[in-house]
Amino acid sequence: MNRKEIDAFIIAHLLKRIPISAVEQEHFCSLLTVRKVLPRQYLLQEGDVCKYEFFVVKGFLRSFFIDDKGNQHTLNFAMEDWWISDTKSFLRETPSSINIIAQELSIVLQIDKKSIDQLYRDFPVFERFWRILNQNFNIAQNERLLSAISMDGAQRYRAMCKKYPAIENRMPQKHIASYLGITPVFLSMIRRNS
Amino acid sequence: MNRKEIDAFIIAHLLKRIPISAVEQEHFCSLLTVRKVLPRQYLLQEGDVCKYEFFVVKGFLRSFFIDDKGNQHTLNFAMEDWWISDTKSFLRETPSSINIIAQELSIVLQIDKKSIDQLYRDFPVFERFWRILNQNFNIAQNERLLSAISMDGAQRYRAMCKKYPAIENRMPQKHIASYLGITPVFLSMIRRNS
DNA sequence: CGAAAATTTGACATGACTCAACTGGAGTGG
DNA sequence: CCACTCCAGTTGAGTCATGTCAAATTTTCG
Numbered sequence: 001m002n003r004k005e006i007d008a009f010i011i012a013h014l015l016k017r018i019p020i021s022a023v024e025q026e027h028f029c030s031l032l033t034v035r036k037v038l039p040r041q042y043l044l045q046e047g048d049v050c051k052y053e054f055f056v057v058k059g060f061l062r063s064f065f066i067d068d069k070g071n072q073h074t075l076n077f078a079m080e081d082w083w084i085s086d087t088k089s090f091l092r093e094t095p096s097s098i099n100i101i102a103q104e105l106s107i108v109l110q111i112d113k114k115s116i117d118q119l120y121r122d123f124p125v126f127e128r129f130w131r132i133l134n135q136n137f138n139i140a141q142n143e144r145l146l147s148a149i150s151m152d153g154a155q156r157y158r159a160m161c162k163k164y165p166a167i168e169n170r171m172p173q174k175h176i177a178s179y180l181g182i183t184p185v186f187l188s189m190i191r192r193n194s
Numbered sequence: 195m196n197r198k199e200i201d202a203f204i205i206a207h208l209l210k211r212i213p214i215s216a217v218e219q220e221h222f223c224s225l226l227t228v229r230k231v232l233p234r235q236y237l238l239q240e241g242d243v244c245k246y247e248f249f250v251v252k253g254f255l256r257s258f259f260i261d262d263k264g265n266q267h268t269l270n271f272a273m274e275d276w277w278i279s280d281t282k283s284f285l286r287e288t289p290s291s292i293n294i295i296a297q298e299l300s301i302v303l304q305i306d307k308k309s310i311d312q313l314y315r316d317f318p319v320f321e322r323f324w325r326i327l328n329q330n331f332n333i334a335q336n337e338r339l340l341s342a343i344s345m346d347g348a349q350r351y352r353a354m355c356k357k358y359p360a361i362e363n364r365m366p367q368k369h370i371a372s373y374l375g376i377t378p379v380f381l382s383m384i385r386r387n388s
Numbered sequence: 389c390g391a392a393a394a395t396t397t398g399a400c401a402t403g404a405c406t407c408a409a410c411t412g413g414a415g416t417g418g
Numbered sequence: 419c420c421a422c423t424c425c426a427g428t429t430g431a432g433t434c435a436t437g438t439c440a441a442a443t444t445t446t447c448g
Contacts, residue, residue: 127318135285172427
């Protein structure tokens, strides 16, 4: 995949949400850096400020938090056509408490805060884009939160498989478990009884 | 509290996030309807499309979902200076699966979708406002999600009290429990042992 | 004051975790 | 190509966290 194809991919992503002119497209792409990431490579490590928002062109990423007992808790994952970042650290430029790691060989586009802020000033239509992105993300987060507080482990697992059928093949069970808020041992038991 | 004071209150809320001219302020306020809500009065009922976003000027609101066993699960609450709505239903104009109810005698400002959409066209600066609002909401939701998947009931309760000290006086325990994803009986036990 | 709702309490049941042992690939090096 | 290791996943036993139910108590509110 060359740069031209990569740009076309993210532009298609934008055009699904907002109309933008050729000039805006070109300017936007000029702010992006392509980055190839190896499996197990970190894009963000706990303690560092999250300097970029990442758009996944190819591959699979995961963000997670490590508690004081050393257990991982998967916050989010991201595959092709998704964004991933630590919003709080990115916006407020504070040290992050999470990690972002590539699960597979991946290609991502990254954009830094200064570029986005400038972009908002030059082309306000991008405010609209990120507003829409955030809204959709909100909707998804709300649904996940609802699952978390109202369903048991088995129900959450079934709901997740239904919502993201691809996930079973791309994310190891232990990470699915940590996304659902249960232990891998317990997830294994859920799967046996169903 | 008269209309003038109410307008001043929400304008102060806006100005904390974006700079807006007098003209923009006036236009924005013209799109808002003041609504007085009695305790237990519904602003949104399951099955209806959520036609408004609500800004709380005074009082206390709560959104909740009812599962098939009849249990309530509190999704969010909102006090003075907060917004509340069902984002998904509002944006996509689909029937909501949640309810929004006033817990206290409240005063809210409501704005409908057509008005917001027009506002975005007339004054793009409001795109920025809602982008910022959504971002901050995202950050809060993320933290809550992290609590939900990584902490036990007692820890979540302590974290909540610390984050929202006012909550203990304004929200009955059973609703705090349903916000935390535990039963009121269990919350009572947590409180006894601490 | 009296009724209804919220909270507490205790006994018991179930969900979910821990730990440790075992199984079965997926690399890796000889 | 085999032997080895390493890690993910499974299984079972025991334990802790949390839920359910029902009764007692307190609070709220008309």
